[in-house]
Amino acid sequence: MRFLPFLLLVALVACETETPADTPSTDTVAEPAEATSASGEVSVRDPFVSSAPAGGTGGVFFTLVGGAEADTLLAARYPGAERVEVHETYETEDGLRGMREIADGLAVPAGEEVGLVPGGYHVMLIRLTESLAEGDTVEVELEMAQAGTLSVQVPVLPLEEVRAMAAGADG
Amino acid sequence: MAVAVAACQPSTPEHLAVEDDLTDSSWTLVDRDSASITFPADLAGRPTIVAAIYTHCPDVCLMTMANMKQVKRALGADTSRVGFATLTFDPNRDTPTVLRAYAETWKTGPDWRLLTGDSTEVAGLMDRLNIRYEISRTDTLASGETIYHISHTDKALLLDSEGRVVETYGGSAGIPDMIAQDARALL
Numbered sequence: 001m002r003f004l005p006f007l008l009l010v011a012l013v014a015c016e017t018e019t020p021a022d023t024p025s026t027d028t029v030a031e032p033a034e035a036t037s038a039s040g041e042v043s044v045r046d047p048f049v050s051s052a053p054a055g056g057t058g059g060v061f062f063t064l065v066g067g068a069e070a071d072t073l074l075a076a077r078y079p080g081a082e083r084v085e086v087h088e089t090y091e092t093e094d095g096l097r098g099m100r101e102i103a104d105g106l107a108v109p110a111g112e113e114v115g116l117v118p119g120g121y122h123v124m125l126i127r128l129t130e131s132l133a134e135g136d137t138v139e140v141e142l143e144m145a146q147a148g149t150l151s152v153q154v155p156v157l158p159l160e161e162v163r164a165m166a167a168g169a170d171g
Numbered sequence: 172m173a174v175a176v177a178a179c180q181p182s183t184p185e186h187l188a189v190e191d192d193l194t195d196s197s198w199t200l201v202d203r204d205s206a207s208i209t210f211p212a213d214l215a216g217r218p219t220i221v222a223a224i225y226t227h228c229p230d231v232c233l234m235t236m237a238n239m240k241q242v243k244r245a246l247g248a249d250t251s252r253v254g255f256a257t258l259t260f261d262p263n264r265d266t267p268t269v270l271r272a273y274a275e276t277w278k279t280g281p282d283w284r285l286l287t288g289d290s291t292e293v294a295g296l297m298d299r300l301n302i303r304y305e306i307s308r309t310d311t312l313a314s315g316e317t318i319y320h321i322s323h324t325d326k327a328l329l330l331d332s333e334g335r336v337v338e339t340y341g342g343s344a345g346i347p348d349m350i351a352q353d354a355r356a357l358l
Contacts (some may be wrong), residue, residue: 051277053276056226096305097231099228116271119234160240
């Protein structure tokens with residue numbers, strides 16, 4: 001079986017730990033997108049969501065940029081989905097890949113970046129009540145333990161650009 | 172003369188030797204238009220890139236679809252000479268109607284087959300392709316709808332023009348240019 005080296009590395013690390021690998025930042029891709037921070041501490045960079053039909057499932061991806069103090073992503077909200085969860089992707093020892101909710105939140109160490117990219121962490125929009133149409137922008141709220149609520153404007157990208165955003169993390 | 176012509180034909184790379192001849196069996200599936208498809212016979216006639224996903228997976232399967240689309244782009248002028256097929260291992264939710272909406276969202280085009288079918292038939296095909304899948308979590312939404320996640324093998328395959336598996340790749344992690352190069356080698 002032949003793999004993209006970077007993603008294989010991610011998968012291998014996930015396999016060893018039964019938890020997702022540290023996902024890379026997306027600092028080499030895309031233009032910075034609009035994001036606001038309630039406290040000026042942790043912030044969000046390069047958000048995007050995949051287009052998806054109504055009734056389907058969407059994945060929101062971005063980079064959390066840590067502030068002066070450590071913070072934790074506790075939850076996310078999006079009114080166009082019946083449920084929103086913060087997920088991690090895992091790989092079992094026998095090679096199955098899946099995803100599960102992060103029960104205790106996603107830690108963002110001070111001054112460090114935590115990437116939410118395909119194959120790692122993501123915000124999952126479950127049972128979309130409206131389609132996510134390419135070219136649209138949707139507002140997703142992130143609940144941080146320290147910084148409060150971050151409102152993030154998230155562009156809906158076509159498939160080709162989703163891949164470019166994800167691949168950009170490995171140059 | 173025949174020997175000389177044969178000698179001039181490019182040989183198939185060694186790594187694309189037949190791994191599994193699927194033509195000793197057949198599976199009845201349906202496409203996004205609910206038309207019956209016999210796998211692999213109806214895919215024969217040109218090399219085909221096959222990947223397995225479920226549409227409620229916005230992460231690993233998202234990348235698998237993105238990779239396949241990149242393969243299509245990398246094939247350039249040879250695109251129409253190579254078939255594309257996405258198989259779902261979640262036939263209960265991925266009905267032809269759902270697959271059609273998925274195809275329209277991802278702009279796969281009419282020549283890209285999205286296939287589902289009876290759950291027993293799909294299970295048999297997945298077993299033959301060594302693609303495992305199992306429900307990892309079930310939950311109920313406020314609306315009363317039951318949802319579930321699936322843990323699964325992350326895999327894509329290259330079939331030759333006769334419907335035989337000649338190579339396998341990571342579905343979400345396969346290298347599109349390499350897959351396109353392999354497919355071209357079969358033309």
